[in-house]
Amino acid sequence: MNMQSKQRCLLFVTIGALAACGSDATDGPDAPTDNQPAVDPAHFVAGGLKGAITTTSCTLSGGTTTTCYKIVTVGAPSNRTVGPFCPTKITDGSVAGMWIEGGKTYDLTGDFIANLATFYNDTKWKLYDAAGNINVTNSQVACEAAARPDVDPAYQNYCVECALSYYGGGVERTFLIPVNPVARKSGTGSVGMGGVGVAFDGIVLDGPAPVTAIKAAHTIAAFDDCGGHINAHAGYHYHAATGCSPSVTAADGHAAIIGYALDGYGMYALADASGAEPTGLDNCRGHSDGTRGYHYHVASAGENMFIGCFKGEQGTAN
Amino acid sequence: MSAARLALTVVVFVLVLGLPSPASAHDSGDGNAFMWRACDGRQLDDTCAFQNAVHDLYRGTCQSMSNALVCVRNQPIERAASQLPNRMASSNAQSPRWWQWLAMAGVLAISGAAMVVLHAGKRQR
Ligand SMILES: [Zn+2]
């Protein structure tokens, strides 16, 4: 290598090192816009509602007093029966529900349950007896003992499922969502327990399921194929968007809207009409365009979450 | 070893070993825990990256969920079959820490000094 090419090489490497330092992703021109569309209550399916959506005065998480839509839901989708969740025998070849693991979704079949020890490389996993019957929580007492964060030791190595019939057919929920979203002046709001939004069938879109805690007790808190499951507090709730809940498609090929976040910004499906994911999402998984204003795109079903944070001031989910 | 070769060695060392690689699902077999582990030692809004069980690459930022930081993807999933050329770039998805900045500054200083030495050597010929 002659001297000039050595210098060129050095320059290239130096520029490369500089370039490597400058790739920090920051929020780009995707902040909420002034011409932000209001929440459209007509998107909600009447069968999922306790009554008509009304308006009420509300105070948002940032202290802003404004007008909110009060959406009271019945806690059960009107267009389908929830479940199934757990298979009952390890020889059961049909697909019961779904499990989320390692960024992927898996069909919950008898075979999947039978192979959990291999799947997790942990011989403590054994959810079935000598006859091949899978341990499934089959009463309200059992489901609540197994579904709580500190799983009752008697229900370790269980496939956990609860029935809406234990809760009068559904746990009623009340959402207060600002009619006109209020952008935060700075920063973002973090996702906590209690939901990030509501789907158009009235079902709460919940934060990540604590799958690690669940698995420490060797239980499978089975989801149905729609990414939902039931507990005593939240009732039936979604942890993943799999296309089951009603959506409103866009004429321009943009992803369909599937619900609203608690801050009133629209929650849209992951992919557009051509199957492509959006680019340029901010840290909350949101961006802006001229038609929809600021809006979110939900994560994939295997990610066990919908959005990363709130760009606006949140209402409430109770 | 010549100054230029020394500088090159340091640069390669820093780029290859100095920056953390994405958390991997294969580290523990603990499922989605790697999405949370990708933010170990990081702060809110730091960039992060992780791989799922089949080596698809997920890049995003650390966000607080129920008072713990989790890596929230905000880039399209890079499928394993098509992501090989991006593996090195994925390292850049991590926010540089103070010691990485220090290392980079050292690299630049060494590179600059090497260029001066080389330039002087060329003029002597
Ligand atoms: Zn849940």
Ligand SMILES: [Zn+2]
């Ligand atoms: Zn969009």
